[in-house]
Amino acid sequence: MKKLAFLTTAFLLLSVSAVLGQDVRYDFDKEKDFSKYKTYKWVAIKGADRPDDLMSKRITATIDAELATKGMTKTEADTADLYIGYQTAIGQEKEFTSYNTGWGYGPGWGGGWYGGGGMSTTYGSTSTVYVGQLDVSMYDPAQKQLVWRGVATKTLDPKAKPEKKEKNITKAVAKLLKNFPPNRKVSRLFLCQAVSLRGSDSHRKAILEIHP
Numbered sequence: 001m002k003k004l005a006f007l008t009t010a011f012l013l014l015s016v017s018a019v020l021g022q023d024v025r026y027d028f029d030k031e032k033d034f035s036k037y038k039t040y041k042w043v044a045i046k047g048a049d050r051p052d053d054l055m056s057k058r059i060t061a062t063i064d065a066e067l068a069t070k071g072m073t074k075t076e077a078d079t080a081d082l083y084i085g086y087q088t089a090i091g092q093e094k095e096f097t098s099y100n101t102g103w104g105y106g107p108g109w110g111g112g113w114y115g116g117g118g119m120s121t122t123y124g125s126t127s128t129v130y131v132g133q134l135d136v137s138m139y140d141p142a143q144k145q146l147v148w149r150g151v152a153t154k155t156l157d158p159k160a161k162p163e164k165k166e167k168n169i170t171k172a173v174a175k176l177l178k179n180f181p182p183n184r185k186v187s188r189l190f191l192c193q194a195v196s197l198r199g200s201d202s203h204r205k206a207i208l209e210i211h212p
Contacts, residue, residue: 022168024175026150029105032140034148034181039073040138041080048087048097049129051156058166059086059134062173070180082147083139088156089129096127096135103144132156134172150176 028034042060050056063084064074085099129135134155138148152172157165 022172023153028148028182032147037081039075039080040082040084041075043083043085045085045087045097045099049089049094051088058169062169066173066177083141086136089131094129096129099139103139105146152176
C-alpha cells in the first residue's frame with residue numbers, strides 16, 4: 001500500500017512538473033540538407049506579434065549565441081542561406097504568420113513534431129501561436145520555403161522579473177536548438193518511410209538517389 005501511494009505521488013509530481021515546465025517542439029523539411037546552410041539573416045514577420053524592444057533583443061541575442069555554437073554566421077546580406085524570424089502571443093492567441101506570401105511548407109514536411117518526450121501528433125494544428133509561446137521559423141530564400149519551425153511554451157511573461165525573463169528565454173532557446181541542425185540520417189529515414197508509403201521500390205530508389 002505504501003509503495004502504491006509513493007508511486008501515485010511520484011506520478012502526480014511528474015504530471016505537475018510537465019504542466020509547469022516549458023514544452024519545446026520542432027519540425028523541419030526532411031528533404032533539405034541543413035549542412036548546406038551556413039549563414040542567416042534576421043527578418044521581421046509582417047503582422048506578427050513581437051514583445052518590447054528589450055525582450056526582442058534578448059531573444060535574438062540568445063538565438064545568435066546558440067547558432068554560433070552550431071557554426072552558423074549572422075549576416076545582413078539578402079544572400080544569406082537562411083532567413084530567420086520569430087513571433088509571439090503575449091495577450092491572446094494568434095494565427096501563425098509566414099514571412100512572406102507563398103513562403104509555406106515544402107514537400108518534405110509531415111509526420112509530426114519532435115520534442116515533448118518524442119514524436120507528437122499535433123502537426124495538423126500548428127497554425128496557432130499560444131500565449132507566452134516563442135515561435136521561431138527558418139526559411140530558405142532561394143526556394144522561398146519554410147524549412148524549420150520550433151515552438152517553446154511558457155517562455156514570455158511580461159509580468160516576470162528581468163532575471164526570470166532572461167532565464168526563461170535562455171532555457172527555451174537552448175532546448176529548442178539542441179538538435180539543430182537536424183540529423184541528415186534522420187531526415188533520410190523519414191523521407192524513405194514517406195516514399196515507401198507512396199510508391200514502389202524503384203520510385204523510392206530514385207528519390208533517395210536525388211537526396212543521398
